[in-house]
Amino acid sequence: MAEKFIVEPCGALRGKMEIGGAKNAVLPVLAAAILTEQECVLQNVPDLSDVESMCVLLESLGAKTIMDKPSGTITVNTHAINSLDASYELVGKLRASFLVMGPLLARFGRAKVPLPGGCAIGSRPVDLHLKGFAALGAEIDNSHGFVTASAKRLRGAKIYLDFPSVGATENIMMAAALAQGQTILENCAIEPEIVDLANFLNTIGGKIRGAGTDTIKIEGVSSLTTPNPKHSIIPDRIEAGTFMIAAALTRGDVTLTNVMADHVKPVTAKLKEVNINVEESDTGVRVTCDPSCELIAADLKTLPYPGFPTDMQAQFMSLMATASGTSVITETVFENRFMQVGELKRMGAEIKIESRSAIVEGVPKLTGTQVVASDLRAGAALVLAALRAEGTTEITGIHHIERGYDRIDTRLNQLGASIVRVESEKE
Ligand code: UD1
Numbered sequence: 001m002a003e004k005f006i007v008e009p010c011g012a013l014r015g016k017m018e019i020g021g022a023k024n025a026v027l028p029v030l031a032a033a034i035l036t037e038q039e040c041v042l043q044n045v046p047d048l049s050d051v052e053s054m055c056v057l058l059e060s061l062g063a064k065t066i067m068d069k070p071s072g073t074i075t076v077n078t079h080a081i082n083s084l085d086a087s088y089e090l091v092g093k094l095r096a097s098f099l100v101m102g103p104l105l106a107r108f109g110r111a112k113v114p115l116p117g118g119c120a121i122g123s124r125p126v127d128l129h130l131k132g133f134a135a136l137g138a139e140i141d142n143s144h145g146f147v148t149a150s151a152k153r154l155r156g157a158k159i160y161l162d163f164p165s166v167g168a169t170e171n172i173m174m175a176a177a178l179a180q181g182q183t184i185l186e187n188c189a190i191e192p193e194i195v196d197l198a199n200f201l202n203t204i205g206g207k208i209r210g211a212g213t214d215t216i217k218i219e220g221v222s223s224l225t226t227p228n229p230k231h232s233i234i235p236d237r238i239e240a241g242t243f244m245i246a247a248a249l250t251r252g253d254v255t256l257t258n259v260m261a262d263h264v265k266p267v268t269a270k271l272k273e274v275n276i277n278v279e280e281s282d283t284g285v286r287v288t289c290d291p292s293c294e295l296i297a298a299d300l301k302t303l304p305y306p307g308f309p310t311d312m313q314a315q316f317m318s319l320m321a322t323a324s325g326t327s328v329i330t331e332t333v334f335e336n337r338f339m340q341v342g343e344l345k346r347m348g349a350e351i352k353i354e355s356r357s358a359i360v361e362g363v364p365k366l367t368g369t370q371v372v373a374s375d376l377r378a379g380a381a382l383v384l385a386a387l388r389a390e391g392t393t394e395i396t397g398i399h400h401i402e403r404g405y406d407r408i409d410t411r412l413n414q415l416g417a418s419i420v421r422v423e424s425e426k427e
Helices: 021-033 049-060 088-093 095-108 127-135 168-178 192-203 237-249 262-275 310-320 341-344 377-390 408-414
Strands: 001-009 016-019 040-043 064-068 073-078 110-114 139-143 146-150 158-160 182-186 208-210 214-219 231-232 253-257 277-280 282-287 325-328 350-353 357-361 370-374 394-396 418-422
Touching: 001 377, 016 350, 016 408, 021 040, 021 049, 021 073, 021 095, 021 192, 021 237, 049 064, 049 073, 049 088, 049 095, 088 095, 088 110, 095 110, 095 146, 095 418, 127 139, 127 146, 127 158, 127 168, 139 277, 158 231, 168 182, 168 192, 168 208, 168 214, 168 408, 192 231, 237 253, 237 310, 237 377, 237 408, 253 325, 262 282, 262 310, 277 350, 310 325, 310 341, 310 357, 310 377, 341 350, 341 370, 341 377, 377 394, 377 408, 408 418
Parallel strands: 016 253, 040 231, 158 182, 370 394
Antiparallel strands: 001 394, 001 418, 040 073, 064 073, 110 146, 139 146, 182 214, 208 214, 253 282, 277 282, 325 357, 350 357
């Protein structure tokens, strides 16, 4: 039976909350574990359905994964992988599972993975991943909805990405880790999750330099065999940003720990611009505001890191929905990422979409009603909007939210929110 959230408006959120490990870091690291026969121990792993889906995919290939939820640890052993074909059902559930392609190809010389297809936020092609594999010497066959890549041994190459795609940078970096010779990856993504993946690859014996800059140099090695590798996943900057906006929306006082203040800088800067105080410390951030403070509108454009993250665009829109003035929110990373707009409008927001921009006219208040979470971040945006909306908001489709937030209801409630989870007939 599906579940839904019933959200009642709340006052200022207050207290302390520990942020979990990053979904977008742990998924590629799990895929990268395919590159080594050693048993890997991953720490600071968040309890998310996307993490479970990735483990199910690895198990379907013959790997063993053990998740210890209380300690946030996953042990993954890919020694006995006996299948190089990823199933359509599993990849369809989780786009990030396309990241098993580079590691399977590099270690076993072949991989067959279904094309991920579109999703709620756009068409999401994988051409850059495939161009990278081809440049490393793989033969690519793309037919009947499946991509098959094969190469006896990949060869290092100089690769320039047309766009700094996060997934393509990760997939190519993993493949190149076991290639013969050096790979230079230019115009690559510089997100913190790329750095985390490179650190993991170096922990298992890789030779990677420059992650976090737009040029990564990978010296291929013949095997990745460092014994007993252990790696702690970086904190989730998007979960942190979402809780920062929850604090701002309710004019609260919330301290978030296990946050790399540098990683949330784009969000911090925007919050300051709209009149919210953010103090940074070595362990996290504290978000406060004057109870009488008036939130002012600000424009925003999503960009690759260190620009404002596309994964925070929907949540920021919820904040702007009741700010004073007009904000223009422009999405440049994905072509169809305004799925929250229709639902926010049902809650009384005044938003117009013009091409890649949403023009948000701040209204004094939103009103609760029944809304549907269509994807992960759009769903989070609705939870945020509901915290301050007048009356009750019912949010269905919450399985999307659980892909990337560990118990968002319970954790917001610990800060003073009022969210109840109930069974729902509707998906
Ligand atoms: C990752 C994140 C996702 C985030 C996104 C952008 C994970 C698991 N997911 O997704 O949460 O929203 O980064 O920060 O880490 N593109 C191409 N060809 C390709 C690959 C991408 O044209 O081969 C385009 C996409 O359509 C999109 C843009 O590049 O318009 C960015 O995509 P990308 O950075 O690859 O995002 P993901 O890795 O899919």
